[in-house]
Amino acid sequence: MPKSRTFAEPLTLDSGAVLPSFELAYEIYGEISPERDNVILVCHSLTKDCHAADYGQSGVKGWWEQAIGPGRIFDTNRYCVLSIGGLGSRGCTGPASVESLSGRRYGARFPVYTVRDMVRAQKRLVEELQIERLHTVVGGCLGGQQALEWAINWPGAVENAIVISTTPAASAHTVAVFNVMSRLIRDDPAWNHGDYYESPFPIRGLRNALVAAVPLWMSSEVMDWRFGRRMHNREDYSYSLDIDFEVEAFLDGVAARAGEVIDPNGLLYLMRASSYFDLAHTYGSLGEALRQVTARVLLISYESDWRYPPAQVEELQMAFRACGVSSIHSRLHSRFGHGAFLHDLSGCGPIITDFFKVAVPEKLHA
Amino acid sequence: MPKSRTFAEPLTLDSGAVLPSFELAYEIYGEISPERDNVILVCHSLTKDCHAADYGQSGVKGWWEQAIGPGRIFDTNRYCVLSIGGLGSRGCTGPASVESLSGRRYGARFPVYTVRDMVRAQKRLVEELQIERLHTVVGGCLGGQQALEWAINWPGAVENAIVISTTPAASAHTVAVFNVMSRLIRDDPAWNHGDYYESPFPIRGLRNALVAAVPLWMSSEVMDWRFGRRMHNREDYSYSLDIDFEVEAFLDGVAARAGEVIDPNGLLYLMRASSYFDLAHTYGSLGEALRQVTARVLLISYESDWRYPPAQVEELQMAFRACGVSSIHSRLHSRFGHGAFLHDLSGCGPIITDFFKVAVPEKLHA
Numbered sequence: 093m094p095k096s097r098t099f100a101e102p103l104t105l106d107s108g109a110v111l112p113s114f115e116l117a118y119e120i121y122g123e124i125s126p127e128r129d130n131v132i133l134v135c136h137s138l139t140k141d142c143h144a145a146d147y148g149q150s151g152v153k154g155w156w157e158q159a160i161g162p163g164r165i166f167d168t169n170r171y172c173v174l175s176i177g178g179l180g181s182r183g184c185t186g187p188a189s190v191e192s193l194s195g196r197r198y199g200a201r202f203p204v205y206t207v208r209d210m211v212r213a214q215k216r217l218v219e220e221l222q223i224e225r226l227h228t229v230v231g232g233c234l235g236g237q238q239a240l241e242w243a244i245n246w247p248g249a250v251e252n253a254i255v256i257s258t259t260p261a262a263s264a265h266t267v268a269v270f271n272v273m274s275r276l277i278r279d280d281p282a283w284n285h286g287d288y289y290e291s292p293f294p295i296r297g298l299r300n301a302l303v304a305a306v307p308l309w310m311s312s313e314v315m316d317w318r319f320g321r322r323m324h325n326r327e328d329y330s331y332s333l334d335i336d337f338e339v340e341a342f343l344d345g346v347a348a349r350a351g352e353v354i355d356p357n358g359l360l361y362l363m364r365a366s367s368y369f370d371l372a373h374t375y376g377s378l379g380e381a382l383r384q385v386t387a388r389v390l391l392i393s394y395e396s397d398w399r400y401p402p403a404q405v406e407e408l409q410m411a412f413r414a415c416g417v418s419s420i421h422s423r424l425h426s427r428f429g430h431g432a433f434l435h436d437l438s439g440c441g442p443i444i445t446d447f448f449k450v451a452v453p454e455k456l457h458a
Numbered sequence: 459m460p461k462s463r464t465f466a467e468p469l470t471l472d473s474g475a476v477l478p479s480f481e482l483a484y485e486i487y488g489e490i491s492p493e494r495d496n497v498i499l500v501c502h503s504l505t506k507d508c509h510a511a512d513y514g515q516s517g518v519k520g521w522w523e524q525a526i527g528p529g530r531i532f533d534t535n536r537y538c539v540l541s542i543g544g545l546g547s548r549g550c551t552g553p554a555s556v557e558s559l560s561g562r563r564y565g566a567r568f569p570v571y572t573v574r575d576m577v578r579a580q581k582r583l584v585e586e587l588q589i590e591r592l593h594t595v596v597g598g599c600l601g602g603q604q605a606l607e608w609a610i611n612w613p614g615a616v617e618n619a620i621v622i623s624t625t626p627a628a629s630a631h632t633v634a635v636f637n638v639m640s641r642l643i644r645d646d647p648a649w650n651h652g653d654y655y656e657s658p659f660p661i662r663g664l665r666n667a668l669v670a671a672v673p674l675w676m677s678s679e680v681m682d683w684r685f686g687r688r689m690h691n692r693e694d695y696s697y698s699l700d701i702d703f704e705v706e707a708f709l710d711g712v713a714a715r716a717g718e719v720i721d722p723n724g725l726l727y728l729m730r731a732s733s734y735f736d737l738a739h740t741y742g743s744l745g746e747a748l749r750q751v752t753a754r755v756l757l758i759s760y761e762s763d764w765r766y767p768p769a770q771v772e773e774l775q776m777a778f779r780a781c782g783v784s785s786i787h788s789r790l791h792s793r794f795g796h797g798a799f800l801h802d803l804s805g806c807g808p809i810i811t812d813f814f815k816v817a818v819p820e821k822l823h824a
């Protein structure tokens with residue numbers, strides 16, 4: 093179940109804006125060791141939150157349920173898994189929070205933040221939990237961007253970094269996808285310039301954004317495999333504009349569940365943080381950024397991930413190598429493309445397990 | 459400039475519905491030979507219409523301007539290029555037409571039609587123009603679906619078929635993309651169940667649909683090349699939700715020009731026709747369909763076209779081969795993916811020219 097911690101000390105953001113205080117939601121699975129050296133920090137991707145695993149508590153599965161638990165990739169018999177929300181995600185300070193000065197919800201007046209800002213906030217919590225050094229920081233996509241920022245900013249606090257389906261900067265294509273989704277959210281009149289907390293929820297815009305994203309994250313191959321051209325509750329074409337195909341009914345389901353996924357403003361801000369992610373821009377050059385890293389680094393990419401292609405992850409490895417930081421890059425196959433780290437752990441599971449064995453052999457044989 | 463022809467004899471559609479009469483827009487570039495045997499029929503793709511080339515007339519470039527003209531791929535010194543609109547496209551009967559019985563615009567009461575229906579209508583015009591046999595039918599995507607239906611239904615009337623970026627059936631992914639775009643059009647309250655011809659034009663829905671489609675037809679590679687992470691009229695991040703990047707400004711431009719592209723209802727119907735395209739479904743099996751073909755067939759696909767992948771075009775060739783119809787399949791490289799046949803003719807141009815030489819040598823040396 094999510095815990096929460098409030099931080100009264102102001103947080104200065106990359107933009108120069110200051111959050112007077114902030115709150116983070118987090119969950120912990122497994123026991124921390126007496127030496128406090130077995131903590132794996134899990135960073136979530138775009139539409140997720142700190143509920144990475146249910147761990148038999150509420151009955152609502154976490155987004156990385158398959159990966160976290162006794163005997164799983166992140167084995168809670170051995171590791172203590174800490175999942176912290178990012179600013180703007182459920183339970184964390186973001187545009188849905190009440191601005192203390194005005195007593196009103198921020199809405200679109202909330203300052204735009206970066207992935208580095210998200211990680212700065214998390215660092216406070218990690219300190220508060222008296223964890224000096226994280227065994228591992230791991231995440232995919234926006235989570236991988238966070239893992240990189242962790243390793244760059246607090247090299248002494250990160251022993252291993254596992255960065256999945258993440259490139260050195262958001263590509264023009266990713267910026268475009270997030271622009272489209274933002275446009276759809278904001279096109280809903282109920283969005284009301286971000287001030288919808290006292291008025292009807294802008295569900296249409298959120299639905300449109302989440303549905304429009306499906307053909308971008310679900311590969312053509314997965315759609316063929318899951319749906320093909322199967323009809324939905326009918327034998328033949330209706331010769332109408334209504335739903336005929338299973339895949340159309342699936343999109344209807346995505347639309348129907350949109351309201352449970354994320355706050356529309358939260359999604360707007362998290363997409364913006366991810367669009368702004370560009371290590372070369374933030375640190376002057378990619379080398380300038382990566383030469384800070386002392387963690388052992390595992391990069392994972394998927395051949396079928398056309399949006400975050402292995403060739404761009406390769407650039408990350410080359411840049412690491414150029415500044416003397418060694419890393420492992422595993423290029424995996426999965427029909428799930430960019431969604432592989434969420435939906436198909438058959439490839440990355442053994443790779444991560446091996447990486448842990450290589451990275452910390454003495455602990456495995458303790 | 460577009461010409462128009464009205465057909466008074468009813469057209470029975472695949473659905474069983476009957477169009478009491480219909481109109482088609484078309485353009486002709488070049489001169490028809492005395493033997494009337496040099497006509498190349500060009501079929502347009504989804505958001506296009508019969509204005510394939512301007513040919514120095516109105517000043518508005520056609521969608522295949524690069525391909526059609528003296529000395530071009532479809533050389534108007536030699537060939538007579540005929541471009542016919544599909545039902546639902548500009549100038550052709552479709553949901554924007556007036557229903558003769560009620561005197562009202564059809565709107566969403568227009569019968570849903572198939573690609574075969576579109577081609578049935580075109581066949582009437584070709585007959586009216588006293589063309590017994592087309593030298594070539596050519597098209598990409600929805601245009602390629604039309605070229606296949608032409609070759610299947612009137613083998614005696616098609617000497618060569620050039621089918622670009624077209625698979626034997628619309629994939630689940632394509633059905634999903636069209637469902638998303640339809641959803642966005644119909645989500646606009648101004649769409650008004652298709653009855654908007656007397657009320658404000660549903661521009662927001664159309665804008666949303668066309669913008670949401672951009673990251674699906676413009677490849678990540680092209681976006682990197684055209685825009686990268688370049689800022690739009692600024693030096694650094696604005697730390698706002700406004701437009702910061704060139705690629706975002708480009709999407710704004712797509713939105714701004716949406717109203718000129720196509721009638722929203724027309725787009726809905728053309729997408730539906732394309733989603734319904736499935737040769738095996740229509741003819742019982744793919745073999746049953748293709749064994750009708752006597753035309754010489756050139757298939758063109760692009761390695762970077764993840765939505766209409768070469769492997770699926772390969773299936774088409776295999777199926778042709780299985781029923782004794784020989785075809786040529788050229789798998790080309792272009793950074794433009796599914797848009798290559800519109801934006802990068804460097805690959806397909808020489809292939810088509812060679813195909814013509816092989817296909818009709820006696821005419822070339824006449």
